[in-house]
Amino acid sequence: MRLEEEMYTFGLGENFHLQDYLGLHQDESREGAFVFRVWAPHAEQVQLIGDFTGWFQNPIDMVRNHIGVWEVSSDLPREGQIYKYLVKRKGGQVVEKMDPFASYLEARPGTGAIVRLKRERKWKDGPWMGRRKRFGFQKRPVNIYEVHASSWKLREDGTPYTFRELKEELIPYLEKMHYTHVEFLPLMAHPLGMSWGYQLMGYFALEHTYGSPEDFQDFVEACHQHNIGVLVDWVPGHFTQNDDALAYFDGTPTFEYQDHHRAHNYRWGALNFDLGKNQVQSFLLSSALFWLEEYHIDGLRVDAVSNMLYLDYDEGPWTPNQEGGNRNIEGYNFLRRLNGVVKFYHPDVMMIAEESTAATPITRPFEEGGLGFDFKWDMGWMNDILRFYEEDPIYRQYDFNLVTFSFMYVFNEHFVLPFSHDEVVHGKKSMMHKMWGDRYNQFAGLRNLYAYQICHPGKKLLFMGSEFGQFLEWKYDYQLEWGNLDDRMNRQMQYFTSRLNAFYKEHKALWQIDDSYDGLEVIDADNRAESVLSFIRKGDKGDFLVCVFNMTPVERKNFTIGVPVAGLYQEVINTELEEFGGVWKEHNPDTMTQEGSWKDYTNTLSFTLPALGASVWRVKRRVKQPKTHRE
Missing domain, CATH: 2.60.40.1180 (Golgi alpha-mannosidase II)
Incomplete structure (x- = not known):
């Protein structure tokens, strides 16, 4: 009966813990056996392959049920072994596919899932979770340190820290710098580090580079024990088009749109999720809740919301909706549903939108036509203020509106003021390097800017390295320029940021009334x-x-x-x-x-x-x- 209900709700888009049905599980009816389930409704054949089958030597046939889920039970697999699905697509092409619901994948460039049952955990962060539920976050200080986990600091051999090492070094640093939250660029499994994690393939798997799921759970628990919240970027709009991942899983548009142009994200070389398909909604909503529940995450920053809201946001051809407009109606409804579902289960977590337009109310309630997010990145403020601070002071009097315009709309939404990773790459220069003048004036300008950010209404976000005035742009495959701290001016800049952050936490006037x-x-x-x-x-x-x-x-x-x-x-x-x-x-x-x-x-x-x-x-x-x- 339980499986029938799982299948039924999956088809309706009402299964919000789909990982409990699809993927790998212990077979409760056979001792020592595992059951595997994968959704491939139009596949002609699906077989289970892995270390336990000699890979292609003895593949195990799977059986399709009436909703397109293929299933098999086997006592051959052992924990730690690797497996994949061999999918004969509609049309006859045979491809190896990863398990979309795997919680642990092998190291890149491999995409095999690891046979691994979920470890039950006794969490020790009860006081933090209780305070989160009691006090929320709207009228609390929120000052976020944005981190790319694999380039904050590297080992001597050039390999990234895992969360086991970040627990020992990053958490003390967050305390020293008086940040209230840390936010990570996507931690889900991705095939290429160059994407920074924004081209995902494993929506339930922690990227292998960062260690085991237990390592990340330990990290989050330790953060909470030190009164630091943890946020993670999440990408429900598009996914990697690698052939061994979600792309055209059974030979037909399975997770992506049927329409070729809507399916392809030309700007980012990715595929767009069909946000109107019930099964895809179950998949994505389950992924969101999985990260919040499995890892006690305090919030999700939803990436590229504009791409989900507007049909003409991409660079390719587009077709107006049935009303003749550019709104992606499926995307709009999905985002409202996402926030509704998340808030039903976890009303005390933070839902943050990265969205760059003003055409849709992002943080307004549903009854006002809004999407129900808690916060929106204020991209307009960020662009205006950086343009102003880069300008020669002689001309600033003529562009003073760049500083003051935000006060006209400051409470139209609930904002986060972001100086994010996007502003310190691709030739945009580091935060310090953006500032006008010689080295002394650049640091003076940066201190002035950060003080303005702290005093301006809205929650705060600063990308790693910017806190001590790193001169070089961020590079995803190098660690931060920690050697800069050998210079007195960089050390003083770091100390200033730390004292400013402490000042923000200590003064309620800076965060108690951020919405009017x-x-x-x-x-x-x-x-x-x-x-x-x-x-x-x-x-x-x-x-x-x-x-x-x-x-x-x-x-x-x-x-x-x-x-x-x-x-x-x-x-x-x-x-x-x-x-x-x-x-x-x-x-x-x-x-x-x-x-x-x-x-x-x-x-x-x-x-x-x-x-x-x-x-x-x-x-x-x-x-x-x-x-x-x-x-």
Whole structure:
């Protein structure tokens, strides 16, 4: 009865734990035997081959059931042996195929699955999971360190660290740098490292390069024990077109669209999932839940959402939908369903969309036509702000809107502000190298930029190496330029990032109200001539921070702004302190406000604003003002 139900829900697209039916399992009716199941509805024949059959010498015939699933039970396999499926496609072509539901694959370039039963685990991260359920993440600090697991650090022989080694070195580094979360580029099995993991083949398998599933479970558990969340990139839109993986599995479009142009992703040399097919939905929804449940992941960043939403996003020919528009209706409905299913089972995990348009509400609820994601990468903010900081300060007054425009739409969605891997490759230069000026000014600009990111509403993300100002672009097959830290300026940059991250966690005004103008008050966004921006971030208990950014290398003495509260103010961040790599030996002195009209304010604060620097202030002691006659 259970198998009948599994098959029925699979066909309806309602099986959300499909790996419990398809793939390799212990045969409960035969001691020492394993049962293998694979979906290949139009195949003419499927055989099981592996170490236990002498591969092609004695293949084991599989039997097809009424929904196109081929099955066989055998007591020949032993744990640790490798197997594949020999599929005679419709039309007669015979190909070797991987098991799409394998949880462990052999090392590249092989694609064979390893006979391996699931290990039951007694997790020791209960306190973290309880806090996650209780407090969520919307009104919590989220500051993400984005990592490519196989190039963060390499062994002496040039091979990547596994998660066993990353547990010992990366977690202490995350603690030292005060990040709240770590996010990994895709960890699922992929045939080519050059793809960074975005051309997937094993949607249930940890990439062999990174060690065993237990290694990754240990890593996640240790992160949680150190109060660090773990996020993973996931790619449900497209997959590798390698012939031994999912591509045209049974000789017909099985996982991909029937239409040739919709099936082929010309830009990325991949194949697009048929997101309207029930069985494909079961496959992908099961994969998402598998990573969340098997590894206690705290969230998924869904890659390339635009490619799933718009028929004309790719470079190839396209056909309008039945309404004459460019929306991929199947993709739109799948993404809504994805978030609905994930949130039904795990309402406390983070669902993040990488999406580059504004045509579809991404983080709005379903009833408002949204997709139900928790966060969206703010690609517009990222592009605008990097273009501004790369510009010569002489011209910044003419492009000041690049800095201020985001305040017009800042709460239209729930945003993550990303400085991601995509911004430090393919000739775009590293974050430090993007900055204007000589080496001193580049570091000053980078400190200013990171302070602006931290103070701006929205959650934060920074790609590895950017935290210490690595000069060279990221290279996927080399480790970070850790040798840069032999240089004093890089060490000071790393120290600054660490202190800034700690400051972010310590001040609720920077993350408590990230979703409305209740948490933001712009003081002055019109000072183009001096290229100075000032605004206030507010917490929900009346606490606030005054954030001032000087975008030019000109120190401004006796700089004055209006502030909402009279009292003694203390400077709590100055990006130009010597300890950070600047020239200031100490902070601005504590400063008392003065009565005076300044825009809509009746109090002013005057201080020295550092050249190309950021200055953040808090109220140290409030002063009650006497009521005026007008009041």
